[in-house]
Amino acid sequence: MNKIKLLFFLTALITLYHKASAQESIIPEISDAYVEKLIATAKANYPHVKVNQGHIKIAEGNIGKAKASYFDAFTFSYIYQPQGVNTLAGASGTSNYSYFNGIQVGIFFNLGTFLEKPYGIRAAKGDLEVANYEQDEYLLELANNVKKRYYTYIQTVANLKLSTQTCQDATSVLTDMKHKFQLGEETYDNYNKAQTNLTVAYQAKITAEANFLIAKSDLEELLGDKLENIK
Numbered sequence: 001m002n003k004i005k006l007l008f009f010l011t012a013l014i015t016l017y018h019k020a021s022a023q024e025s026i027i028p029e030i031s032d033a034y035v036e037k038l039i040a041t042a043k044a045n046y047p048h049v050k051v052n053q054g055h056i057k058i059a060e061g062n063i064g065k066a067k068a069s070y071f072d073a074f075t076f077s078y079i080y081q082p083q084g085v086n087t088l089a090g091a092s093g094t095s096n097y098s099y100f101n102g103i104q105v106g107i108f109f110n111l112g113t114f115l116e117k118p119y120g121i122r123a124a125k126g127d128l129e130v131a132n133y134e135q136d137e138y139l140l141e142l143a144n145n146v147k148k149r150y151y152t153y154i155q156t157v158a159n160l161k162l163s164t165q166t167c168q169d170a171t172s173v174l175t176d177m178k179h180k181f182q183l184g185e186e187t188y189d190n191y192n193k194a195q196t197n198l199t200v201a202y203q204a205k206i207t208a209e210a211n212f213l214i215a216k217s218d219l220e221e222l223l224g225d226k227l228e229n230i231k
Contacts, residue, residue: 026151026154030154038219039147042223045225046142046222052138055134059128059131062124062128063124063128067121150219153212153215156214156215160209166201170197170201173194174194177190
């Protein structure tokens with residue numbers, strides 16, 4: 001019986017060794033080049049980035065409008081007077097002479113309006129700077145979020161691998177324990193513990209699978225594309 005207990009102990013020790021050696025660190029799984037590719041994809045696809053780009057274009061257009069508005073200070077007008085409408089009265093009666101005939105053109109200049117335009121242009125340029133700063137700030141935030149979600153995703157991949165390996169090891173232990181129990185070489189209590197360990201292992205694997213899918217979905221939300229499509 002002591003030999004059987006020793007064998008059971010060695011089996012459990014091997015199981016723990018597999019768990020420890022299966023994934024000692026997630027850092028080797030992380031590729032900086034791939035992370036930069038993910039960030040570039042998010043910048044190209046994420047809707048909020050495009051919204052900010054739209055704000056920048058609007059601000060750029062407002063600068064052009066502000067510059068063109070210099071012409072608002074000038075007012076063009078004309079008056080059309082048909083021939084012979086206005087007449088002069090002479091001694092012999094009504095004369096056909098017109099003192100104001102044809103088209104009269106005039107251009108008027110508003111100095112106050114003209115002086116206001118530089119302030120409008122500076123305000124439009126200020127709006128463009130703000131829009132660019134907001135875009136730069138958001139791109140930094142987006143890059144940071146992509147990194148965080150990618151690292152979380154890699155963590156869930158590693159946890160899923162460990163959970164899968166644990167289930168395989170627990171299945172092997174239970175199979176061996178069942179065989180020995182049937183031969184009367186192992187107690188029912190140890191056999192029951194092996195069954196419980198396998199159940200717990202499968203429950204942990206299901207949780208790991210769910211965490212993996214959630215982390216993948218969260219990352220793809222920022223990317224605007226499936227992770228499998230980004231090589």
